[in-house]
Amino acid sequence: MLYSTDQLIQQINQKIEEINFAQSPCELYEPIKYSLSLGGKRIRPLLSLMACNLFSDETEAAILPAIGLEIFHNFTLLHDDLMDKADVRRGHSTVHKKWSANTAILSGDAMQIMAYQFISQTPSNNLSEVLNLFSKTALEVCEGQQYDMDFEKRNDVNESEYIEMIRLKTAVLLACALKTGAIIGGAAERDAELLYTFGEKIGLAFQLKDDLLDTFGDELTFGKAIGGDIVCNKKTYLLINAIRLSTDEEKREINNWLHLEKFDKKKKIEAITSIYINKEIKKLCEDKINQFYQEAIDALYAIDVNVMQKSELITFSEKLMYRQS
């Protein structure tokens, strides 16, 4: 049977609730429980199960590895928040704020091991392939985070470097989730690879959409303050292209804002946003999102499965693209 997105999300959340944590030492396990209980969209395990369901009537065999990917994703958020000194995640204190930096380090490490414990429960005929794909992906996610931190110190990041960074930091894990589900569902190699491509492209579109919403989103629906990326000089797709397309005078203005240590946040956001508007950067970004989205959909259509089976994945992709938060 073809499960609906809601049914799959329910399966995922139930399995997460059923995780049997050791009681002690509680300072190791409490932050892991906390981190997994904060919710989130469960996109990665959902994509795994949807991909599995394309090729198999049953998604049971994919559920534990799918949960492993969700645990890994939450582990990366936990350590990234510590490295980025972020105090809030999903409206709650981050682990290093609620406990301590050391707790965040160690419970994160334990979480990564738990991710592997779940992924290791892949059926044995697929275990080696799934495991190798996951490890390769996990290392790429670390590389992406390293590039992201490196870029903070640089002012000459170009578009292709930026795309590669978000590919590593965000897109490959979505791709891995889809391919993992496909492998466990019994997909042919070509189809599993097409799902990987679909995930990679959707991931790129997803992250660019995030960049766009951070500047051009609606504060009420977006759920966090607009302009955060501008305030902290994040080298997003928008900023990189604004600099590239600017006149010398505009470049000076941007550089001026980038180097000011004290400034009125609202004025900085207005000034940079107005350059984005003058340079039609919003349109440029939307075009790029649409390009990646189209490439994703092309890969999805090329998969050798009845198009009706793909309907849930198509609807889900559309939602990711047209979301306002």
Add this chain to the structure above:
Amino acid sequence: MLYSTDQLIQQINQKIEEINFAQSPCELYEPIKYSLSLGGKRIRPLLSLMACNLFSDETEAAILPAIGLEIFHNFTLLHDDLMDKADVRRGHSTVHKKWSANTAILSGDAMQIMAYQFISQTPSNNLSEVLNLFSKTALEVCEGQQYDMDFEKRNDVNESEYIEMIRLKTAVLLACALKTGAIIGGAAERDAELLYTFGEKIGLAFQLKDDLLDTFGDELTFGKAIGGDIVCNKKTYLLINAIRLSTDEEKREINNWLHLEKFDKKKKIEAITSIYINKEIKKLCEDKINQFYQEAIDALYAIDVNVMQKSELITFSEKLMYRQS
């Protein structure tokens, strides 16, 4: 053939040198190379290969998982040094000192993934068993580190809690290394389990020997300052038992030293050491070491393999026991 310890160490170091690191981002991979190049005794992979060699003429199949355990061990040192704010390891700057805390967090995370990549190269018929044993062990090592940090804040740690902490933090990884080698070498389940017990007991004896040398070692051969544990109030086997066996007056003296914020290091070391001597704590610790050592050797002898085959493991264990550094 039965390989000598030296031959196995050479195989291990050669494989470590051959590790093919990605070139970029260098701030992610350089600290990993650095950490693995600082040497160390390579005890864990050595034990894996020796255990494998008990049951098989060839150790080739165990070498990559064995390296995985060494990478994991070095990862734990990297993150522990960050959490403990230790500046020097094996005579060199620790990663967080040489680079930064963020670099230590992220390159440590990547190192743990690399450990799994190596362990995942276990022959497929043993993969699931080896992987599950490793993940269980890795989680226990985190638990041990958490207890170690918890104990710093407590003054009522008892002997059995302490033994359990060092079992988790140190012994289970040695036990896991031995059992992993045994599984890959084709050992019967009972023999693999006996090697696990051997490793656990040798690990406990090894850590107690460390405690002993830290107070009663010879500065020249020990390689680091004597009395470090006393200076920083570490709740070692020695201190826990000294408190347990003390008169009220001695307890007051110990407590006084534990709570002094400013003190003459040499005087504190002398005072506490003299209580250890009065209470015959050295003898108590040596007896405990010998008890664990005997339990280890009993397990080793019970393994269903010609005693000649065990000679390298016996010699190696004796060296660990009678070492002065």
